[in-house]
Amino acid sequence: xxxxxxxxxxxxxxxxxxxxxxxxxxxxxxxxxxxxxxxxxxxxxxxxxxxxxxxxxxxxxxxxxxxxxxxxxxxxxxxxxxxxxxxxxxxxxxxxxxxxxxxxxxxxxxxxxxxxxxxxxxxxxxxxxxxxxxxxxxxxxxxxxxxxxxxxxxxxxxxxxxxxxxxxxxxxxxxxxxxxx
Amino acid sequence: xxxxxxxxxxxxxxxxxxxxxxxxxxxxxxxxxxxxxxxxxxxxxxxxxxxxxxxxxxxxxxxxxxxxxxxxxxxxxxxxxxxxxxxxxxxxxxxxxxxxxxxxxxxxxxxxxxxxxxxxxxxxxxxxxxxxxxxxxxxxxxx
Amino acid sequence: xxxxxxxxxxxxxxxxxxxxxxxxxxxxxxxxxxxxxxxxxxxxxxxxxxxxxxxxxxxxxxxxxxxxxxxxxxxxxxxxxxxxxxxxxxxxxxxxxxxxxxxxxxxxxxxxxxxxxxxxxxxxxxxxxxxxxxxxxxxxxxxxxxxxxxxxxxxxxxxxxxxxxxxxxxxx
Numbered sequence: 001x002x003x004x005x006x007x008x009x010x011x012x013x014x015x016x017x018x019x020x021x022x023x024x025x026x027x028x029x030x031x032x033x034x035x036x037x038x039x040x041x042x043x044x045x046x047x048x049x050x051x052x053x054x055x056x057x058x059x060x061x062x063x064x065x066x067x068x069x070x071x072x073x074x075x076x077x078x079x080x081x082x083x084x085x086x087x088x089x090x091x092x093x094x095x096x097x098x099x100x101x102x103x104x105x106x107x108x109x110x111x112x113x114x115x116x117x118x119x120x121x122x123x124x125x126x127x128x129x130x131x132x133x134x135x136x137x138x139x140x141x142x143x144x145x146x147x148x149x150x151x152x153x154x155x156x157x158x159x160x161x162x163x164x165x166x167x168x169x170x171x172x173x174x175x176x177x178x179x180x181x
Numbered sequence: 182x183x184x185x186x187x188x189x190x191x192x193x194x195x196x197x198x199x200x201x202x203x204x205x206x207x208x209x210x211x212x213x214x215x216x217x218x219x220x221x222x223x224x225x226x227x228x229x230x231x232x233x234x235x236x237x238x239x240x241x242x243x244x245x246x247x248x249x250x251x252x253x254x255x256x257x258x259x260x261x262x263x264x265x266x267x268x269x270x271x272x273x274x275x276x277x278x279x280x281x282x283x284x285x286x287x288x289x290x291x292x293x294x295x296x297x298x299x300x301x302x303x304x305x306x307x308x309x310x311x312x313x314x315x316x317x318x319x320x321x322x323x324x
Numbered sequence: 325x326x327x328x329x330x331x332x333x334x335x336x337x338x339x340x341x342x343x344x345x346x347x348x349x350x351x352x353x354x355x356x357x358x359x360x361x362x363x364x365x366x367x368x369x370x371x372x373x374x375x376x377x378x379x380x381x382x383x384x385x386x387x388x389x390x391x392x393x394x395x396x397x398x399x400x401x402x403x404x405x406x407x408x409x410x411x412x413x414x415x416x417x418x419x420x421x422x423x424x425x426x427x428x429x430x431x432x433x434x435x436x437x438x439x440x441x442x443x444x445x446x447x448x449x450x451x452x453x454x455x456x457x458x459x460x461x462x463x464x465x466x467x468x469x470x471x472x473x474x475x476x477x478x479x480x481x482x483x484x485x486x487x488x489x490x491x492x493x494x495x496x
Contacts, residue, residue, distance in 0.1 A: 026368070026370055034288060034292075035215060036285060036289060040285060042250055043282055043284060044285065044286050044289065057299075059286075059289070059290060059293070062293065063289075069292075070291065071292060099302075100273055100303040101303075102302045102303040104302045109299045109302070109303070110298070111299075111303070125296075127296055127299065131300070148273075149292065149296065150294075157300070160293060160296055160300060161297055161300045162297070162298050163293055163294055163297040164294055164297035164298050164301050194477065195480070195481035196471060196474060196475045196477065196478070197473040197474030197475075197476070197477045197478070198474070201452060201454060204449075204452070205452075211422060217492075221488075222484050222485060222487075222488035223481070223484055224482035225426045225427045225430050225484060225487075226430060226480055226484060228370055228427060229427060229430060229434075230449050230450060231432060233450050234343075235344050236339070236340045236342065236346065237342065238338045238339050238341065238356065238359055239356070240342075240356035240357075240360055241360070242331065242334070242338075242360075242363060273437060282325075290455065
């Protein structure tokens with residue numbers, strides 16, 4: 001165990017440097033956090049090549065294109081508001097274009113992108129899902145969810161769009177069912 | 182080991198000047214049932230050390246990833262379980278337990294499907310991907 | 325770092341974490357809680373750290389800090405007092421058996437040592453870390469560590485001699 005004080009200090013410092021909303025809520029109990037680091041994507045790229053998974057081919061390209069991935073999900077209204085505020089600021093500061101807005105069964109979905117010269121490819125993708133529940137009674141086991149998802153890299157949007165049309169994985173079918181509730 | 186050496190090490194030890202090696206030699210010496218009469222008074226401490234070193238952690242490791250209100254994670258984990266089982270039916274040498282990378286991969290896929298679904302909802306009714314390309318930077322609202 | 329690697333590395337250091345926690349917090353239950361808390365925090369941090377070569381040292385440092393924080397909290401110190409008094413009571417009950425008495429007496433004596441010295445004794449005598457490592461974990465200079473160890477060992481020696489002489493006196 002030698003020369004590691006500096007590394008520990010750096011890492012400790014990194015935890016308190018410039019907090020984005022993902023970092024802010026990473027350890028918050030009211031938020032579910034999932035992220036994939038650039039290093040992990042490299043490992044996943046290797047995994048795609050080794051596995052017998054027929055689905056993996058579709059994802060090899062994606063995995064190679066995406067640099068980092070973060071997603072936070074919360075049922076807390078307070079946190080949802082904070083995320084909204086952060087998103088508004090982030091779009092302005094980063095100069096993101098609004099790609100589209102979707103209303104999908106009681107949820108608002110907003111897509112923002114950092115475009116490139118190529119219309120198909122984007123450097124950043126921000127997906128913000130908010131549940132519209134004002135005045136509505138919640139039925140079933142689906143609680144109102146706010147989701148903020150962030151991708152960065154050299155991303156082909158059409159590739160992502162195509163994914164849903166080729167659902168063979170059992171998980172994929174479940175995904176469809178859950179969304180149809 | 183000469184008794185004289187041992188006395189020296191004991192002296193150094195209680196000055197806090199002994200090396201780890203010397204300390205190990207002392208521990209070995211004092212683990213014997215009978216020691217030099219002049220050193221016997223120090224034995225209790227080394228006995229304490231010996232018994233303390235034996236203590237081990239008997240609790241549970243808290244290794245559940247946070248999966249609060251995230252059905253996508255549950256789906257991903259189910260997918261891995263099914264996939265893993267499927268693979269073992271084909272090839273018995275493969276382990277059922279998914280690796281961390283496989284778990285992450287499945288979660289990643291689940292989330293990508295989710296994004297894809299929403300993207301597609303956005304341009305339902307648009308016949309071709311080419312149309313989508315042209316309208317990438319346009320504000321589209323669908324009800 | 326993936327979960328498998330993390331678990332493997334934690335397995336090598338969890339006992340040391342437990343022993344340190346038990347030394348500081350006295351109660352086995354508290355010590356186990358502490359280890360679980362620290363491991364949970366460490367794992368939560370894992371997505372940020374691709375590879376941390378000295379995860380063992382970091383785990384021990386976190387354990388130390390967590391336990392010292394706990395000691396400051398009221399609840400923990402009440403538990404400590406209960407166990408401390410229990411140790412003292414046990415020590416007085418065992419007066420017949422000379423060897424045991426000197427051991428229990430010594431353990432009670434050790435609990436009275438300043439926290440810093442107890443820490444250093446734990447990391448040096450029980451965990452057998454070198455001074456550089458102890459300095460990292462206690463977040464102090466090597467010099468301070470050596471001084472603390474020297475003082476602690478001298479006190480223990482004095483106590484050992486005292487107990488031994490007392491034993492001789494009572495025996496005669």
